[in-house]
Amino acid sequence: MTNIRYIILFALVVVAAVAGVLIQEEDDSPAITFTRPDVVETDLPGDEQKVQGAEALIVPLTEPLTPAPEQVANSSDGGMSHPVEESLTDEQLQRQIELAQAKLAQVESLNERKQALIKKTISQQDDAEQSLIEAELAYRIGGWKQAWRAGDAHTYFGFYSDKFTPSNGKTVDEWKQQRVKRLNTEQSIDLILEDFEVKYDPQSQRSLVTFRQFYKSGTFQDSTKKRLILANEDGQWRIVSETTQ
Incomplete structure:
Protein backbone atom coordinates (compact mmCIF):
# COMPACT_ATOMS: atom_id res chain seq x y z
CA MET A 1 0.00 0.00 0.00
CA THR A 2 2.84 2.31 0.83
CA ASN A 3 4.41 1.66 -2.59
CA ILE A 4 1.23 2.74 -4.34
CA ARG A 5 1.22 5.99 -2.42
CA TYR A 6 4.80 6.71 -3.43
CA ILE A 7 3.95 5.97 -7.05
CA ILE A 8 1.04 8.41 -6.95
CA LEU A 9 3.20 11.02 -5.33
CA PHE A 10 5.93 10.53 -7.95
CA ALA A 11 3.35 10.85 -10.73
CA LEU A 12 2.22 14.21 -9.34
CA VAL A 13 5.80 15.44 -9.33
CA VAL A 14 6.31 14.34 -12.99
CA VAL A 15 3.09 16.08 -14.09
CA ALA A 16 4.22 19.28 -12.42
CA ALA A 17 7.62 19.01 -14.17
CA VAL A 18 6.03 18.52 -17.60
CA ALA A 19 3.77 21.53 -17.07
CA GLY A 20 6.82 23.60 -16.21
CA VAL A 21 8.55 22.45 -19.42
CA LEU A 22 5.61 23.53 -21.55
CA ILE A 23 5.49 26.96 -19.92
CA GLN A 24 9.24 27.40 -20.32
CA GLU A 25 9.08 26.54 -24.08
CA GLU A 26 6.63 29.39 -24.63
CA ASP A 27 9.09 31.81 -22.95
CA ASP A 28 12.01 30.58 -25.16
CA SER A 29 14.20 30.10 -22.06
CA PRO A 30 17.32 27.91 -22.29
CA ALA A 31 16.10 26.00 -19.21
CA ILE A 32 12.81 25.20 -17.50
CA THR A 33 12.46 25.86 -13.75
CA PHE A 34 9.55 25.27 -11.42
CA THR A 35 9.25 25.23 -7.63
CA ARG A 36 7.30 23.10 -5.24
CA PRO A 37 6.56 23.26 -1.52
CA ASP A 38 9.25 22.08 0.81
CA VAL A 39 6.83 19.56 2.28
CA VAL A 40 4.27 17.54 0.38
CA GLU A 41 1.68 16.01 2.64
CA THR A 42 -0.69 13.25 1.66
CA ASP A 43 -4.15 12.77 3.00
CA LEU A 44 -4.06 9.07 2.54
CA PRO A 45 -5.13 7.16 5.65
CA GLY A 46 -2.32 5.83 7.77
CA ASP A 47 0.33 7.91 5.99
CA GLU A 48 2.14 10.19 8.37
CA GLN A 49 5.32 10.46 6.33
CA LYS A 50 6.29 13.74 4.79
CA VAL A 51 8.25 14.13 1.63
CA GLN A 52 11.03 16.64 1.97
CA GLY A 53 12.80 17.67 -1.20
CA ALA A 54 14.84 20.27 -2.91
CA GLU A 55 13.52 23.79 -3.09
CA ALA A 56 13.47 23.78 -6.90
CA LEU A 57 13.61 21.31 -9.80
CA ILE A 58 15.50 22.52 -12.89
CA VAL A 59 15.16 20.79 -16.23
CA PRO A 60 17.85 22.08 -18.65
CA LEU A 61 17.29 22.10 -22.41
CA THR A 62 20.41 20.32 -23.52
CA GLU A 63 19.26 19.74 -27.14
CA PRO A 64 18.02 22.43 -29.60
CA LEU A 65 14.39 22.12 -30.64
CA THR A 66 15.24 22.66 -34.37
CA PRO A 67 17.89 20.45 -35.99
CA ALA A 68 20.93 22.16 -37.39
CA PRO A 69 21.40 22.43 -41.22
CA GLU A 70 24.24 19.91 -41.03
CA GLN A 71 21.89 17.37 -39.45
CA VAL A 72 19.30 17.91 -42.18
CA ALA A 73 21.90 17.54 -44.91
CA ASN A 74 23.18 14.31 -43.35
CA SER A 75 19.73 12.90 -42.51
CA SER A 76 18.41 9.67 -43.99
CA ASP A 77 16.09 11.52 -46.44
CA GLY A 78 19.12 12.79 -48.36
CA GLY A 79 18.60 16.42 -47.30
CA MET A 80 15.57 16.95 -49.54
CA SER A 81 14.36 19.82 -47.39
CA HIS A 82 17.70 21.65 -47.69
CA PRO A 83 19.49 20.52 -50.93
CA VAL A 84 23.22 20.86 -50.96
CA GLU A 85 24.86 21.49 -54.35
CA GLU A 86 27.77 19.32 -55.29
CA SER A 87 30.78 21.11 -56.74
CA LEU A 88 32.24 19.86 -60.03
CA THR A 89 35.86 18.98 -60.42
CA ASP A 90 37.97 20.63 -63.11
CA GLU A 91 37.90 17.41 -65.15
CA GLN A 92 34.10 17.18 -64.99
CA LEU A 93 33.70 20.85 -65.93
CA GLN A 94 36.09 20.47 -68.86
CA ARG A 95 34.17 17.38 -70.03
CA GLN A 96 30.88 19.29 -69.99
CA ILE A 97 32.47 22.12 -72.00
CA GLU A 98 33.79 19.65 -74.59
CA LEU A 99 30.36 18.01 -74.92
CA ALA A 100 28.70 21.42 -75.42
CA GLN A 101 31.27 22.37 -78.08
CA ALA A 102 30.71 19.07 -79.89
CA LYS A 103 26.93 19.62 -79.95
CA LEU A 104 27.44 23.18 -81.25
CA ALA A 105 29.69 21.87 -84.03
CA GLN A 106 27.00 19.35 -85.02
CA VAL A 107 24.37 22.10 -85.20
CA GLU A 108 26.63 24.31 -87.32
CA SER A 109 27.37 21.42 -89.67
CA LEU A 110 23.67 20.70 -90.03
CA ASN A 111 22.94 24.36 -90.81
CA GLU A 112 25.67 24.41 -93.45
CA ARG A 113 24.17 21.33 -95.14
CA LYS A 114 20.72 22.93 -95.06
CA GLN A 115 22.02 26.15 -96.62
CA ALA A 116 23.82 24.19 -99.33
CA LEU A 117 20.64 22.24 -100.08
CA ILE A 118 18.59 25.45 -100.25
CA LYS A 119 21.09 27.03 -102.65
CA LYS A 120 21.09 23.90 -104.80
CA THR A 121 17.29 23.85 -104.89
CA ILE A 122 17.14 27.53 -105.82
CA SER A 123 19.77 27.00 -108.52
CA GLN A 124 17.79 24.08 -109.94
CA GLN A 125 14.62 26.17 -109.91
CA ASP A 126 16.44 29.01 -111.66
Whole structure:
Protein backbone atom coordinates (compact mmCIF):
# COMPACT_ATOMS: atom_id res chain seq x y z
CA MET A 1 0.00 0.00 0.00
CA THR A 2 2.84 2.31 0.83
CA ASN A 3 4.41 1.66 -2.59
CA ILE A 4 1.23 2.74 -4.34
CA ARG A 5 1.22 5.99 -2.42
CA TYR A 6 4.80 6.71 -3.43
CA ILE A 7 3.95 5.97 -7.05
CA ILE A 8 1.04 8.41 -6.95
CA LEU A 9 3.20 11.02 -5.33
CA PHE A 10 5.93 10.53 -7.95
CA ALA A 11 3.35 10.85 -10.73
CA LEU A 12 2.22 14.21 -9.34
CA VAL A 13 5.80 15.44 -9.33
CA VAL A 14 6.31 14.34 -12.99
CA VAL A 15 3.09 16.08 -14.09
CA ALA A 16 4.22 19.28 -12.42
CA ALA A 17 7.62 19.01 -14.17
CA VAL A 18 6.03 18.52 -17.60
CA ALA A 19 3.77 21.53 -17.07
CA GLY A 20 6.82 23.60 -16.21
CA VAL A 21 8.55 22.45 -19.42
CA LEU A 22 5.61 23.53 -21.55
CA ILE A 23 5.49 26.96 -19.92
CA GLN A 24 9.24 27.40 -20.32
CA GLU A 25 9.08 26.54 -24.08
CA GLU A 26 6.63 29.39 -24.63
CA ASP A 27 9.09 31.81 -22.95
CA ASP A 28 12.01 30.58 -25.16
CA SER A 29 14.20 30.10 -22.06
CA PRO A 30 17.32 27.91 -22.29
CA ALA A 31 16.10 26.00 -19.21
CA ILE A 32 12.81 25.20 -17.50
CA THR A 33 12.46 25.86 -13.75
CA PHE A 34 9.55 25.27 -11.42
CA THR A 35 9.25 25.23 -7.63
CA ARG A 36 7.30 23.10 -5.24
CA PRO A 37 6.56 23.26 -1.52
CA ASP A 38 9.25 22.08 0.81
CA VAL A 39 6.83 19.56 2.28
CA VAL A 40 4.27 17.54 0.38
CA GLU A 41 1.68 16.01 2.64
CA THR A 42 -0.69 13.25 1.66
CA ASP A 43 -4.15 12.77 3.00
CA LEU A 44 -4.06 9.07 2.54
CA PRO A 45 -5.13 7.16 5.65
CA GLY A 46 -2.32 5.83 7.77
CA ASP A 47 0.33 7.91 5.99
CA GLU A 48 2.14 10.19 8.37
CA GLN A 49 5.32 10.46 6.33
CA LYS A 50 6.29 13.74 4.79
CA VAL A 51 8.25 14.13 1.63
CA GLN A 52 11.03 16.64 1.97
CA GLY A 53 12.80 17.67 -1.20
CA ALA A 54 14.84 20.27 -2.91
CA GLU A 55 13.52 23.79 -3.09
CA ALA A 56 13.47 23.78 -6.90
CA LEU A 57 13.61 21.31 -9.80
CA ILE A 58 15.50 22.52 -12.89
CA VAL A 59 15.16 20.79 -16.23
CA PRO A 60 17.85 22.08 -18.65
CA LEU A 61 17.29 22.10 -22.41
CA THR A 62 20.41 20.32 -23.52
CA GLU A 63 19.26 19.74 -27.14
CA PRO A 64 18.02 22.43 -29.60
CA LEU A 65 14.39 22.12 -30.64
CA THR A 66 15.24 22.66 -34.37
CA PRO A 67 17.89 20.45 -35.99
CA ALA A 68 20.93 22.16 -37.39
CA PRO A 69 21.40 22.43 -41.22
CA GLU A 70 24.24 19.91 -41.03
CA GLN A 71 21.89 17.37 -39.45
CA VAL A 72 19.30 17.91 -42.18
CA ALA A 73 21.90 17.54 -44.91
CA ASN A 74 23.18 14.31 -43.35
CA SER A 75 19.73 12.90 -42.51
CA SER A 76 18.41 9.67 -43.99
CA ASP A 77 16.09 11.52 -46.44
CA GLY A 78 19.12 12.79 -48.36
CA GLY A 79 18.60 16.42 -47.30
CA MET A 80 15.57 16.95 -49.54
CA SER A 81 14.36 19.82 -47.39
CA HIS A 82 17.70 21.65 -47.69
CA PRO A 83 19.49 20.52 -50.93
CA VAL A 84 23.22 20.86 -50.96
CA GLU A 85 24.86 21.49 -54.35
CA GLU A 86 27.77 19.32 -55.29
CA SER A 87 30.78 21.11 -56.74
CA LEU A 88 32.24 19.86 -60.03
CA THR A 89 35.86 18.98 -60.42
CA ASP A 90 37.97 20.63 -63.11
CA GLU A 91 37.90 17.41 -65.15
CA GLN A 92 34.10 17.18 -64.99
CA LEU A 93 33.70 20.85 -65.93
CA GLN A 94 36.09 20.47 -68.86
CA ARG A 95 34.17 17.38 -70.03
CA GLN A 96 30.88 19.29 -69.99
CA ILE A 97 32.47 22.12 -72.00
CA GLU A 98 33.79 19.65 -74.59
CA LEU A 99 30.36 18.01 -74.92
CA ALA A 100 28.70 21.42 -75.42
CA GLN A 101 31.27 22.37 -78.08
CA ALA A 102 30.71 19.07 -79.89
CA LYS A 103 26.93 19.62 -79.95
CA LEU A 104 27.44 23.18 -81.25
CA ALA A 105 29.69 21.87 -84.03
CA GLN A 106 27.00 19.35 -85.02
CA VAL A 107 24.37 22.10 -85.20
CA GLU A 108 26.63 24.31 -87.32
CA SER A 109 27.37 21.42 -89.67
CA LEU A 110 23.67 20.70 -90.03
CA ASN A 111 22.94 24.36 -90.81
CA GLU A 112 25.67 24.41 -93.45
CA ARG A 113 24.17 21.33 -95.14
CA LYS A 114 20.72 22.93 -95.06
CA GLN A 115 22.02 26.15 -96.62
CA ALA A 116 23.82 24.19 -99.33
CA LEU A 117 20.64 22.24 -100.08
CA ILE A 118 18.59 25.45 -100.25
CA LYS A 119 21.09 27.03 -102.65
CA LYS A 120 21.09 23.90 -104.80
CA THR A 121 17.29 23.85 -104.89
CA ILE A 122 17.14 27.53 -105.82
CA SER A 123 19.77 27.00 -108.52
CA GLN A 124 17.79 24.08 -109.94
CA GLN A 125 14.62 26.17 -109.91
CA ASP A 126 16.44 29.01 -111.66
CA ASP A 127 17.78 26.60 -114.26
CA ALA A 128 14.30 25.17 -114.82
CA GLU A 129 12.82 28.65 -115.15
CA GLN A 130 15.59 29.66 -117.56
CA SER A 131 14.95 26.58 -119.69
CA LEU A 132 11.22 27.29 -119.75
CA ILE A 133 11.78 30.92 -120.76
CA GLU A 134 14.22 29.86 -123.48
CA ALA A 135 11.63 27.46 -124.87
CA GLU A 136 8.90 30.13 -124.81
CA LEU A 137 11.13 32.70 -126.50
CA ALA A 138 12.35 30.22 -129.11
CA TYR A 139 8.73 29.47 -129.96
CA ARG A 140 7.89 33.18 -130.02
CA ILE A 141 10.83 34.09 -132.25
CA GLY A 142 9.95 31.17 -134.52
CA GLY A 143 6.45 32.62 -135.00
CA TRP A 144 7.93 36.05 -135.72
CA LYS A 145 10.19 34.47 -138.34
CA GLN A 146 7.32 32.62 -140.02
CA ALA A 147 5.17 35.79 -140.21
CA TRP A 148 8.07 37.64 -141.83
CA ARG A 149 8.66 34.90 -144.41
CA ALA A 150 4.95 34.72 -145.16
CA GLY A 151 4.65 38.49 -145.59
CA ASP A 152 1.81 38.57 -143.01
CA ALA A 153 2.09 42.17 -141.72
CA HIS A 154 -0.79 41.90 -139.23
CA THR A 155 0.66 38.80 -137.51
CA TYR A 156 4.18 40.19 -137.80
CA PHE A 157 3.31 43.43 -135.95
CA GLY A 158 1.52 41.40 -133.29
CA PHE A 159 4.92 40.23 -132.03
CA TYR A 160 5.86 43.82 -131.14
CA SER A 161 4.90 45.70 -127.97
CA ASP A 162 2.99 48.98 -127.96
CA LYS A 163 6.10 50.29 -126.17
CA PHE A 164 8.36 49.36 -129.07
CA THR A 165 10.78 52.08 -130.11
CA PRO A 166 12.52 51.80 -133.52
CA SER A 167 16.32 52.01 -133.42
CA ASN A 168 16.75 54.06 -136.60
CA GLY A 169 15.24 57.23 -135.12
CA LYS A 170 11.92 56.87 -136.96
CA THR A 171 8.54 56.97 -135.34
CA VAL A 172 6.54 53.79 -134.90
CA ASP A 173 4.21 54.75 -137.75
CA GLU A 174 7.13 55.47 -140.09
CA TRP A 175 8.76 52.20 -139.18
CA LYS A 176 5.50 50.26 -139.79
CA GLN A 177 5.06 51.83 -143.21
CA GLN A 178 8.59 50.84 -144.20
CA ARG A 179 8.10 47.29 -142.93
CA VAL A 180 4.76 46.86 -144.72
CA LYS A 181 6.36 47.91 -147.99
CA ARG A 182 9.17 45.39 -147.65
CA LEU A 183 6.88 42.57 -146.55
CA ASN A 184 4.67 43.10 -149.61
CA THR A 185 7.51 43.29 -152.13
CA GLU A 186 9.70 40.50 -150.78
CA GLN A 187 9.03 37.17 -152.41
CA SER A 188 10.52 33.74 -151.74
CA ILE A 189 12.95 34.74 -149.02
CA ASP A 190 15.11 32.47 -146.89
CA LEU A 191 15.56 33.33 -143.24
CA ILE A 192 17.84 31.29 -140.99
CA LEU A 193 18.44 32.01 -137.28
CA GLU A 194 21.46 30.49 -135.51
CA ASP A 195 23.43 30.79 -132.25
CA PHE A 196 20.31 31.48 -130.25
CA GLU A 197 21.10 32.91 -126.74
CA VAL A 198 18.78 34.13 -123.97
CA LYS A 199 19.50 36.22 -120.87
CA TYR A 200 16.53 36.66 -118.56
CA ASP A 201 16.25 39.45 -115.97
CA PRO A 202 13.64 38.52 -113.31
CA GLN A 203 13.65 42.06 -111.88
CA SER A 204 12.49 43.74 -115.08
CA GLN A 205 10.69 40.66 -116.45
CA ARG A 206 12.59 41.16 -119.69
CA SER A 207 14.81 38.92 -121.80
CA LEU A 208 17.67 39.72 -124.12
CA VAL A 209 17.73 37.44 -127.14
CA THR A 210 20.68 37.41 -129.53
CA PHE A 211 21.17 35.28 -132.67
CA ARG A 212 22.85 35.22 -136.05
CA GLN A 213 20.41 36.00 -138.87
CA PHE A 214 20.98 34.86 -142.46
CA TYR A 215 18.71 36.61 -144.96
CA LYS A 216 18.40 35.84 -148.67
CA SER A 217 15.96 36.99 -151.31
CA GLY A 218 15.97 37.03 -155.09
CA THR A 219 17.86 40.31 -155.14
CA PHE A 220 19.64 40.60 -151.80
CA GLN A 221 21.33 38.58 -149.07
CA ASP A 222 23.24 39.33 -145.87
CA SER A 223 24.31 37.98 -142.50
CA THR A 224 23.80 40.07 -139.38
CA LYS A 225 23.70 39.72 -135.64
CA LYS A 226 20.24 40.51 -134.32
CA ARG A 227 19.59 41.75 -130.81
CA LEU A 228 16.01 41.69 -129.47
CA ILE A 229 14.70 42.72 -126.07
CA LEU A 230 11.36 41.17 -125.18
CA ALA A 231 9.04 41.96 -122.25
CA ASN A 232 6.48 39.64 -120.75
CA GLU A 233 3.15 41.42 -121.20
CA ASP A 234 0.06 39.59 -119.96
CA GLY A 235 1.79 36.24 -120.42
CA GLN A 236 3.06 37.01 -123.93
CA TRP A 237 6.61 37.87 -124.90
CA ARG A 238 6.67 40.97 -127.14
CA ILE A 239 9.55 42.85 -128.74
CA VAL A 240 10.28 46.28 -127.20
CA SER A 241 13.66 46.84 -128.87
CA GLU A 242 15.36 45.55 -132.06
CA THR A 243 18.86 46.32 -133.25
CA THR A 244 21.04 44.89 -136.01
CA GLN A 245 24.83 44.72 -135.98
